[in-house]
Amino acid sequence: xxxxxxxxxxxxxxxxxxxxxxxxxxxxxxxxxxxxxxxxxxxxxxxxxxxxxxxxxxxxxxxxxxxxxxxxxxxxxxxxxxxxxxxxxxxxxxxxxxxxxxxxxxxxxxxxxx
Amino acid sequence: xxxxxxxxxxxxxxxxxxxxxxxxxxxxxxxxxxxxxxxxxxxxxxxxxxxxxxxxxxxxxxxxxxxxxxxxxxxxxxxxxxxxxxxxxxxxxxxxxxxxxxxxxxxxxxx
Numbered sequence: 001x002x003x004x005x006x007x008x009x010x011x012x013x014x015x016x017x018x019x020x021x022x023x024x025x026x027x028x029x030x031x032x033x034x035x036x037x038x039x040x041x042x043x044x045x046x047x048x049x050x051x052x053x054x055x056x057x058x059x060x061x062x063x064x065x066x067x068x069x070x071x072x073x074x075x076x077x078x079x080x081x082x083x084x085x086x087x088x089x090x091x092x093x094x095x096x097x098x099x100x101x102x103x104x105x106x107x108x109x110x111x112x113x114x
Numbered sequence: 115x116x117x118x119x120x121x122x123x124x125x126x127x128x129x130x131x132x133x134x135x136x137x138x139x140x141x142x143x144x145x146x147x148x149x150x151x152x153x154x155x156x157x158x159x160x161x162x163x164x165x166x167x168x169x170x171x172x173x174x175x176x177x178x179x180x181x182x183x184x185x186x187x188x189x190x191x192x193x194x195x196x197x198x199x200x201x202x203x204x205x206x207x208x209x210x211x212x213x214x215x216x217x218x219x220x221x222x223x224x225x
Binding site for chain 1: 116146148154155156157158161201203211212213214215216217218
C-alpha cells in the first residue's frame with residue numbers, strides 16, 4: 001500500500017531533550033516536506049527536500065534540522081525542543097516538486113514539549 | 115505571503131451550497147486545494163493551473179483567476195462527508211519547493 005509513515009505518532013518530552021521524528025515513503029517520490037499545524041495558523045512549512053541530499057528551509061525552520069540521505073526517508077530533528085514546538089507535525093511527499101504535484105501526507109505526529 | 119481564506123468557518127445543512135475563497139497578495143500560477151477531516155491528515159482535492167480553468171472532484175469544483183490572484187472552491191449540494199477543514203495552497207515565489215497554505219476554512223455540514 002502506498003503510504004507515508006511517521007513515527008512516533010504521539011510523544012511527550014521535556015525541554016532540551018533531543019528527539020527525532022521519522023518519516024518514510026514507499027512511493028519513490030522525489031519531493032518530501034515537513035509541516036507543523038497549529039490552531040488558527042494552518043499548515044506551516046518547516047523544511048523540504050527536492051531530492052536526495054537537497055534540502056531547503058520553509059517558512060518556520062528555526063529550531064529544526066532535517067536530512068535526506070536516502071530517497072525514502074526524511075527525518076525531522078529537534079536538537080533542543082522548547083514548549084513553543086508543541087504542535088502537530090505532518091510529513092508529506094510528492095512525485096516531483098509540489099507546485100505541480102499532489103502531496104501525500106502522513107498521519108501526523110503530535111508532539112508535546114513540557 | 116500566506117494566502118487568505120474566507121470565510122473562516124461555515125455551517126450548512128445537507129444539500130446546501132457553499133463557496134470558499136482563497137486570495138493572494140502575489141502573482142499565482144497555481145492553486146492547490148486540500149481537505150482535512152477531524153483527526154486525520156490533509157487529503158488532496160485538486161490543483162488549478164493558470165488559465166482560469168475549473169476542475170472538479172465529486173460535487174466539488176473550483177475556479178482560478180490569476181489576474182485577480184484568487185481561487186474559489188464550490189461545494190454543491192453538500193453532504194455530511196464534506197465536513198472538515200479546507201486549505202488552499204500557493205507555491206512560493208520563483209520556487210517550486212515551497213507550498214504555502216492558508217489558515218483554513220472549517221466547514222460543518224449538519225443533517
